[in-house]
Amino acid sequence: MSQEFEEVAPPIPNEMTEGHAELDEAAFNREELGGEWLLFPKRQMIGTVWQRVLELVADGRLYDAQVGTAWHHEARSSRSKRYYMGIAVPNYFDVSDVYRVGDLITTEDIVGDDQVFFFKPLLYTRLGIHQRNAESYGIDSSTRYTFSALRDLTMD
Numbered sequence: 001m002s003q004e005f006e007e008v009a010p011p012i013p014n015e016m017t018e019g020h021a022e023l024d025e026a027a028f029n030r031e032e033l034g035g036e037w038l039l040f041p042k043r044q045m046i047g048t049v050w051q052r053v054l055e056l057v058a059d060g061r062l063y064d065a066q067v068g069t070a071w072h073h074e075a076r077s078s079r080s081k082r083y084y085m086g087i088a089v090p091n092y093f094d095v096s097d098v099y100r101v102g103d104l105i106t107t108e109d110i111v112g113d114d115q116v117f118f119f120k121p122l123l124y125t126r127l128g129i130h131q132r133n134a135e136s137y138g139i140d141s142s143t144r145y146t147f148s149a150l151r152d153l154t155m156d
Contacts, residue, residue, distance in 0.1 A: 019138025027123040035121040036086035064088040118143035
């Protein structure tokens with residue numbers, strides 16, 4: 001890469017630890033900068049929400065997305081009334097683009113006003129970071145941003 005990590009490193013929201021910065025540097029060095037917004041639509045809304053996401057991908061407003069199938073949901077013996085959906089962002093160091101996609105998720109009613117959704121770098125997934133082991137990586141959360149924390153960063 002032609003740039004140094006310090007020149008392009010994304011900001012760390014106040015509630016995050018330096019462990020996130022170390023993982024950011026690892027992602028930069030490995031050139032694994034993708035990530036996704038993690039959403040959990042209710043079971044009764046998944047078809048409608050997924051159709052809207054597909055339209056936004058087809059229009060070029062979203063990059064890509066994936067959704068857990070009913071089979072996957074049931075195979076994991078999930079008693080949850082929610083499904084997993086991931087909406088991709090190719091470079092989480094581009095905070096304005098991560099915010100743009102998060103903002104689109106809210107303005108296009110992909111998630112309701114009361115829903116919290118999170119951004120997780122793909123490196124975290126590749127390393128197997130989840131809520132129960134995040135602390136062993138020096139972080140207190142298995143995700144990088146919440147939309148509200150990102151909004152606070154971009155509005156400063």
